[in-house]
Amino acid sequence: MPSNAGTTRLVIVESPAKAKTISGYLGPGYVVEASFGHVRDLPRNAADVPAKYKGEPWARLGVDVDNGFHALYVVSADRKQQISKLVKLAKEVDEIFLATDEDREGEAIAWHLVETLKPKVPVKRMVFHEITKPAIQAAVANPREIDRDLVDAQEARRILDRLYGYEVSPVLWKKVMPKLSAGRVQSVATRIVVERERQRMAFRTAEYWDILATLAVAKPGEGPRTFNATLVALNGDRIATGKDFEPTTGRVRPGAGVVHLDEGGARGLAARLADRPFTVTRVEEKPYRRRPYAPFITSTLQQEAARKLRFSSQQTMRTAQRLYENGYITYMRTDSVNLSETAIAAARRQIVELYGERSVPPEPRRYTGKVKNAQEAHEAIRPAGDNFRTPGDVAREISGDEYKLYELIWRRTIASQMTDAVGSSVSVRIRAVSSAQEEADFGATGKTITDPGFLRAYVESSDDENAEAEDAERRLPTLVKDQPLTADELAAQGHHTQPPSRYTEASLVKALEELGIGRPSTYASIMQTIQDRGYVNKRGQAMIPTFLAFAVIGLMERHYPRLIDYDFTASMENELDEIAGGDHAAVDFLTSFYFGSANGTGDQAIAHAGGLKKLVTENLSEIDARSVNSIPLHTDDEGREVVVRVGRYGPYLQRALPDSASGSASASGSASGEGEGEEGGSQGDRAPIPEGLAPDELTPEKVHELFLGGGGERKLGDDPSTGEPILLKSGRFGPYVASGERKSSLLRSQSPDSLTLDQALRLLSLPRLVGVAPDGVEVFANNGRYGPYVKRGDEFRSLDSEDKMFTVTLDEALALLAAPKTRQRRAAAPPLREMGADPLTEKPLVIKDGRFGPYVTDGETNASLRRGQTPEELTLAEASEMLAEKRAKGPAPKKKATRKAAPAKKTTAAKKTTAAKKTTAKSTTAAKKAPAKKAAPKKATSTPKE
Secondary structure (H helix, E strand, O other), X not given: OOOOOOOOEEEEEOOHHHHHHHHOOOOOOEEEEEOOOOOXXXXXXXXXXXXXXXXXXXXXXXXXXXXXXXXXXXXOHHHXXXXXXXXXXXXXXXXXXXXXXXXXXXXXXXXXXXXXXXXXXXXXXXXXXXXXXXXXXXXXXXXXOOOHHHHHHHHHHHHHHHHHHXXXXXXXXXXXXXXXXXXXXXXXXXXXXXXXHHHHHHOOOOEEEEEXXXXXXXXXXXXXXXXXXXXXXXXXEEEOOHHHEOOOOOOEOOOOOEEOOOHHHHHHHHHHHOOOXXXXXXXXXXXXXXXXXXXXXXXXXXXXXXXXXXXXXXXXXXXXXXXXXXXXXXXXXXXXXXXXXXXXXXXXXXXXXXXXXXXXXXXXXXXXXXXXXXOOOXXXXXXXXXXXXXXXXXXXXXXXXXXXXXXXXXXXXXXXXXXXXEEEEEEEEEEEEOOOOOEEEEEEEEEEEEEOHHHHOXXXXXXXXXXXXXXXXXXXXXXXXXXXXXXXXXXXXXXXXXXXXXXXXXXXXXXXXXXXXXXXXXXXXXXXXXXXXXXXXXXXXXXXXXXXXXXXXXXXXXXXXXXXXXXXXXXXXXXXXXXXXXXXXXXXXXXXXXXXXXXXXXXXXXXXXXXXXXXXXXXXXXXXXXXXXXXXXXXXXXXXXXXXXXXXXXXEEEEEOOHHHHOOOOOOOOOOOOOXXXXXXXXXXXXXXXXXXXXXXXXXXXXXXXXXXXOXXXXXXXXXXXXXXXXXXXXXXXXXEEEOOEEEEOOOOOOHHHOOHHHHHHHHOOOEEEEEOOOOOEEEEEEEOOEEEEEEOOEEEEOOOOOHHHHOOHHXXXXXXXXXXXXXXXXXXXXXXXXXXXXOOOOEEEEEEEOOEEEEEOOOOEEEOOOOOOOXXXXXXXXXXXXXXXXXXXXXXXXXXXXXXOOOOOOOXXXXXXXXXXXXXXXXXXXXXXXOOXXXXXXXXXXXXX
């Protein structure tokens, strides 16, 4: 698109990939450059605070809370070089177009660019929902001003999160563990996962039985000859199913009025029904109709990509970002299900081409969003352009994750404009009377799809992997009332109730969306943050909270319940939306939240509590750290309370000693101590919790096993030579045996569960004296950090097996010690993956394994893979962008060499002796006169995280 004659325009976008795509759509006279995302932010730590502000009391927050919540913004260190480049370009052009994303974050980046560059030329805001040539040309032709309401809303959100993180996180440092963090959304997300795990821990399974009958028609007509039916009632009373049991007791719910069959009852009834006649008592047929799903929004895209493609939320958003920047899809951060008229027309044309005119409904479909607080004005996520490209059309241009995600988006978009799936469903009841005159009712359902409609293009997945697909059919024979049937087989089948499923990233995003918490731009980062902070681990797709999360959420629930209340967090989103719409002032909202001004718009419960500042400081002394870091489990068979302690070296089990032995101490006592680990607290048995063990797996049986095998003391017997007891214990570095003053760790090949007295005595014999060398030096065999070895003086040699420690002879040991040490140089490891040429520099890119993990390199610049990225998944475009960002940061500053102290002047021996005596005398006198100084308390060095 040609610019005005002689006019040069600078277009600033967020990423190099987007810059490259857009520059191809603009004619001469346009310079397209990237900002690399946000260019300014609140200071991350004290080092970021400019010198003139360091003495200000609010400098640690980066927000002057006493002067209208004025924010202190600093240019990120890794953006300074790029900012210098943009400043230089801004002086050389006639106009500037800010082409950042059209949402709050994008609007804020545009505003920060203006504030940082301070351009002397006109600045315009250009916005678009897709990166296609027509869309970019239309955006240039129709610019607008920066929307200050959107900027205010983003700034209020940023300040709110800073205040929350910087005021609440230090409480966690003092009461739980250093370097922890709290966040307005991350803490709520963690609470959701913890609550689900609590439900699983409290769950008690129940067993119930029914009968599966394979029934046959005498004269098969249309449909199959046999079908399955399940026992549903006995003598008019419903047979119990999983929903009829209380999850915390495993017993039938009071008043359920159901028949609870056990194994014997089910097998006995099946035997009494054998060879009895079966009769159809009821047939109900209804039409089946299923409407298509709405096009994707950010949350539903993440959910379906997780279900169908096994993508994490971060992986989905990274892939969608690349598709958007390269012009394949529309903007991927949206909560709108709307499609433009152009997109609807494109979808309908393509449906006719691919599936025929019968697959297009008479009128276009329009959808209404169900997301609480939906506020962005974008379209739904769809293929870009006025004519959609099929997956086959783009197969030569994209592959891997990008192709899979594009196909998913294309199918969902097309399906959203297709006809309903229609068919029929049938419900059948069958009765048989047993030899004991019991009336047994069986039920069966069928579904037949006569026109699949949109199901030809797309079938949505379910979080329940056992759920039946919506396009699945269950065909029954043609049945009529009073029709006789025979039973080919009657099989009693048992079932167990199941605890509620753990959240996956997909279902957690769905839960947050339904609660109105978070925004499309934040879901992926929330999922990553709660994992990075050590609050949640993933096992496959399941999200499992750590005991650290239990401690943090327990503290918040007891002392700051409003801060993790679902409705309160959603109400803050509402108020931020009102700020974005110009209906409320950001300062009033922040004042009410932080100081508790009842005149503001913030939550009244927080306002009446005096605001966040008062809430987190006034009652700090009332928070009992030991209680917070103790998670009760149960009371064992001997009446001892068992708790999980969250210590500095990780979680561990503690079991109270009997009252007679421990006095007033108990496992969950409230002894003071902040962030106590193994060093503090009451006495009692302890056992480490194996890494990877989920909280709900700490059953009484498992706890007993841990105390028995690798935890609390277990007596193995008495030492026949000393009479002292030999105990199996568990310590910080694993299980060990002890007798008197002697201790020895278990070997790698030994298990605490099966350790015998003889094996323990053998361990306690280490270090073993092998013999005395000819020169009189003793030779020992022992086990060490790097395995078994023999030692003579300062000489060590490794043994090739643990058994050798007990069997090696003196001659063998001396021969081994006489042999020279061998140290082989390792050959350079081959690269993990060769990626091809960098699109920007044309240098070959490879992924290597480094000291701190895998990294991508072009031979000159290295960039570590981000958390969650794997060498197999990293694309060439991602690798190129990572290296471009690293080059933009410039080389890391070299550390200044420490100046060595000048060497002391030589002096005579007599002078040295005299000086030493004087120094000693002075030191002794000073020590006697000076009072003992108390050790200065250590300052917290962690930086709060929002």
